[in-house]
Amino acid sequence: MTAEQSSGLFLPWDTDLFGVRIGRVAGERLTEPLAAEIDRWAERERLACLYFLADPSDARTVRIAEARSYRLVDERVTLARSLPAGLVPDESTWGVRPATLADSDSLKAIARLAHTDSRFFADGRFPRERAADLYATWIEKSLKGDAAIVFTAEMNGRSAGYVSCHWDSAEEGRIGLVGVAAEARGMGLATALLRAALDWFEKAGVRRVSVVTQGRNAGALRLYTRCGFSIVSIRHWYHRWPDRAAPTYAPLFFRRLVEVEDRHFWFVARNRLLRSLVSRLLESVPGRARILEVGCGNGNVLRTLGTLGRPALVVGMDLFVEGLHLARRRVSSPLVLAHVEKRPFSRPFDLVGCFDVLEHLENDEEILWSLRAALPPAGALVLTVPAHPWLWSDFDTASHHRRRYEEGELRAKLLRAGFDVEFLSPFMTLLLPLALLVRRLRPQVSSRDGLDLEMVYRRASRDLRVVPILNGLLKAALALEAAWIGARRRLPFGTSFVAVARRRERYLTTAIGR
Numbered sequence: 001m002t003a004e005q006s007s008g009l010f011l012p013w014d015t016d017l018f019g020v021r022i023g024r025v026a027g028e029r030l031t032e033p034l035a036a037e038i039d040r041w042a043e044r045e046r047l048a049c050l051y052f053l054a055d056p057s058d059a060r061t062v063r064i065a066e067a068r069s070y071r072l073v074d075e076r077v078t079l080a081r082s083l084p085a086g087l088v089p090d091e092s093t094w095g096v097r098p099a100t101l102a103d104s105d106s107l108k109a110i111a112r113l114a115h116t117d118s119r120f121f122a123d124g125r126f127p128r129e130r131a132a133d134l135y136a137t138w139i140e141k142s143l144k145g146d147a148a149i150v151f152t153a154e155m156n157g158r159s160a161g162y163v164s165c166h167w168d169s170a171e172e173g174r175i176g177l178v179g180v181a182a183e184a185r186g187m188g189l190a191t192a193l194l195r196a197a198l199d200w201f202e203k204a205g206v207r208r209v210s211v212v213t214q215g216r217n218a219g220a221l222r223l224y225t226r227c228g229f230s231i232v233s234i235r236h237w238y239h240r241w242p243d244r245a246a247p248t249y250a251p252l253f254f255r256r257l258v259e260v261e262d263r264h265f266w267f268v269a270r271n272r273l274l275r276s277l278v279s280r281l282l283e284s285v286p287g288r289a290r291i292l293e294v295g296c297g298n299g300n301v302l303r304t305l306g307t308l309g310r311p312a313l314v315v316g317m318d319l320f321v322e323g324l325h326l327a328r329r330r331v332s333s334p335l336v337l338a339h340v341e342k343r344p345f346s347r348p349f350d351l352v353g354c355f356d357v358l359e360h361l362e363n364d365e366e367i368l369w370s371l372r373a374a375l376p377p378a379g380a381l382v383l384t385v386p387a388h389p390w391l392w393s394d395f396d397t398a399s400h401h402r403r404r405y406e407e408g409e410l411r412a413k414l415l416r417a418g419f420d421v422e423f424l425s426p427f428m429t430l431l432l433p434l435a436l437l438v439r440r441l442r443p444q445v446s447s448r449d450g451l452d453l454e455m456v457y458r459r460a461s462r463d464l465r466v467v468p469i470l471n472g473l474l475k476a477a478l479a480l481e482a483a484w485i486g487a488r489r490r491l492p493f494g495t496s497f498v499a500v501a502r503r504r505e506r507y508l509t510t511a512i513g514r
Contacts, residue, residue, distance in 0.1 A: 007034060008041045008050070017137070018130050019365020019413070020048035028055040028235065030064040039068070042242075048362050049125070052238040062236075070238035074119035075215025079229035083202045083209060094192040099152040099162060104143055106159035107152065107179075111135040114179030117217040119237045127369040129418060139164065139177055147176055151196045153189055160184035163193040165200060168210075173201040175211040178220070194227050253399070254298045254323045260464050261300045265471045266428070269478035270355070270384065271304045273427060273498065276486025278351065279308050281380050281500065285350045288312060292349040292374060294340050295319075295357030299327030305353065306333055317343065340370045348376040355384045356496075359401045368417035375503040381419060383499045385410060387426055391435055391495060395463050410497055419501035426494030427481050430474065435495055 007026055014022040023045055025038055030052075042050050052070055054061050099107065112132040115121075120131035139162060142150050147164040154160060161184055164176035175197055180190050201209050211229060213220040261267040282289050289312040296302045296316030306314045317336040318324050324335045338344055352374050358364050371381055386396070386404045396404065407424060414421050484491065485498060 007037045020363035022049045023047045025052040029058050030061045035064050050240040054236045056236045065238050070240045073122045073239050074237035076235040077215050078212050078233045079224045080210040080232045081228045094153040094189055096151050096153045096192050096196040099150040103152055103159045107139045107162050108136040110179045110181050111139040117214045123239050155184050161189045163197045165197050171207040173206040173209045190223055258298050258326050263466050265474040268475050272482035273485050275304050276482045290349040291351045293353045297323040299330040301355050303330050351380045353382045359385050365413050372418045372503050377505045379503045381501045385497050387495055387497050414501045418504050420504045421501050423488050423500040425490040427498050428495040429491045430477055431495045432493050
């Protein structure tokens with residue numbers, strides 16, 4: 001193992017949950033050479049976020065971390081106590097019992113709102129829904145065996161809190177999660193749960209129990225010290241998000257696309273399909289529809305959305321001013337230079353479109369959550385993405401794609417982001433055999449890391465040429481897909497996917513938290 005490999009750990013569970021690549025610094029202290037090694041490792045791993053649990057007593061570490069844009073998000077306080085001396089007096093009437101899988105839904109509901117003091121909420125960059133999912137998943141996994149035991153107590157026939165207990169060794173125990181529903185606070189439930197956990201540890205022969213909480217969580221610190229725990233260590237959690245995001249698009253392509261989009265079969269076919277699909281979706285929207293296209297580029301699709309034959313406010317948004325300058329020549333719609341995570345709109349949109357944009361972005365699931373937030377309940381998202389990783393080509397590399405999607409992957413990400421998938425189908429069906437033939441006859445000169453980029457860009461530009469006879473034939477053949485997809489009928493295969501998804505609302509019967 002090299003020094004760079006030992007300096008950091010890739011975190012697949014956090015990566016899957018939050019939809020961005022996440023890693024962690026391996027040690028608690030930094031030197032300038034080590035920090036440089038970590039930077040190289042993080043760049044090679046294409047990390048979007050880096051966790052660092054630092055020893056705050058080391059002034060050099062703190063200085064280096066702050067100089068390299070690590071941001072303090074949490075104070076991690078570890079407390080411990082010995083057993084059996086002085087078990088917690090329990091004067092409450094709570095009937096604490098071991099939790100079972102039948103309690104899972106109630107405990108997950110509590111967990112979703114019980115841990116908002118944690119670093120994942122304090123960071124501000126993680127979607128709050130995903131941070132809540134982390135704790136719901138955590139307590140669920142604890143019930144399924146990650147914890148030695150979970151205790152709960154009921155209030156009005158429903159679980160009102162929990163504590164999870166874990167083994168560290170034969171004589172060392174650890175309290176994992178403690179959560180109490182809002183309506184049960186101030187009634188001694190947390191103390192009763194903690195007493196049950198300590199009693200269970202004592203009977204199991206444990207001599208020492210530890211617990212971790214946040215420095216900002218004054219209530220938890222009072223609870224643990226009242227129950228005989230003392231602080232044994234304090235560490236600082238830092239998060240670092242890269243100052244410079246990896247390229248998501250090559251602006252030089254905007255002008256090239258303007259030259260061909262009105263004639264090239266691919267863009268013409270996609271616009272026909274989207275016109276058919278969106279027109280039918282808007283039939284159920286009363287009055288003047290509000291439509292947002294995220295990643296509108298130079299306005300090719302935006303122009304189509306503005307000519308659907310019904311009153312609508314159509315807004316285009318993009319990160320690149322180069323594209324918006326060209327879009328202004330095509331449309332009179334409002335144009336906004338902004339990121340979807342920082343959209344400057346106070347009202348939701350009836351429909352949000354994101355057409356061949358998501359594949360450019362590292363944190364695609366986080367972006368889906370932001371798209372969801374731009375919609376009202378049951379608002380529609382229309383999405384197109386390239387299909388099948390095995391179709392990766394020079395054009396993907398030149399376009400700064402991060403991925404091509406499989407159908408199941410796209411569906412799963414939409415569901416995790418709080419959408420109900422109403423329709424999902426491949427399209428560009430005729431292009432699949434042609435793409436396979438081209439790949440067979442013309443080996444690719446690039447990898448996803450971008451080898452021989454000059455050749456890659458030349459080939460990508462050639463792919464945008466309009467060949468008159470072939471172009472006309474493909475335009476005519478692909479025109480049939482528009483009516484087929486517009487009627488919500490699936491195609492068997494293709495080089496792209498189109499999805500229609502509706503924002504799903506989650507309802508909780510009680511307001512619960514810690």
